[in-house]
Amino acid sequence: MPEEKSLLRLVVTKGILGAVIAVVVFVAAKLMHFPPVFQIMFMLYVLLGTIVYILLDAPALPSFTGAKAIAALVAFYALVSGAFIAGANVLPQYDPSVEKGKIDKIVKPKLAMTEKGKVDELLKRSEELNARSQAIMKRLETIGGAEVKSIAASTGSTGGAAAAKSAGGGGDLIALGKDQYELQECYNCHKIGGKGSVKKRGPILDNIGNLMKPEELKEKLLNPRAWMAEGFDKEYAKKLMPDKYKELMADQEVDALIAYLSSLKDTSVETPKPIKK
């Protein structure tokens, strides 16, 4: 009897010790900015360790022999394997190559954009300079003679080419926006042109350009709480639409995506009505 009592006391003290360590580990992981999954995982490890620690003091089992021993061994093995498999199924699994692929997808176009941005900037500056030099030429023309005129004509041709190159901007922006739609994986929850989310997580967007103004679309993207699609009360309440795009996307990327969404004006596809919240 006294033996049982001291065993109970051991279980309680070790249990309390384990719980304290679990909380300390949980808080420490949080302070070190581990993702919540890891915080919970570390805590589970401590709890597991505590159980083993307590088991060390468990009274010895009666010794088995023969078939009984084999059955007990198999049962123990099945129990431990089951616990591990169940645990692995409950905890989310990460595939590093998938995560790396996602990061590449987001970073690469950003780099490309900055390169493209530099070229655009240079083009714009050369156009400005060209316009200014032409204005000077014009003024000189009124003062001077035909000689200045011929110089003006030769510099004018380069300005024309630059202007033509930047003219197709609108179409490009929509194409860039479509890329953003793919990169940010909006299709996981939305459908456009019959393509995308099969599980109907979020509304179809085919006619969203007619239902929301660009400012409103931008507001929804950067703050999903600002609008709710009609009939999606449950999804809205569950905050299904992620609130991460304002951190993930650069201003130009947002503008491109909004240009693309604004271009979606297919009235033949029923698109849920947006409601201001």
Ligand code: HEC
């Ligand atoms: C995890 C799922 C999910 C992802 C990813 C997602 N959304 Fe949504 N979105 C929703 C849900 C659910 C709604 C409806 C409830 C609401 O309005 O919040 C919605 C609503 C919208 C609406 C309003 C539609 C209407 O008819 O009122 C727009 C526009 C929209 N999303 C655009 C986007 C864009 C653009 C992206 C990608 C950058 C995106 N969503 C990514 C789930 C998602």
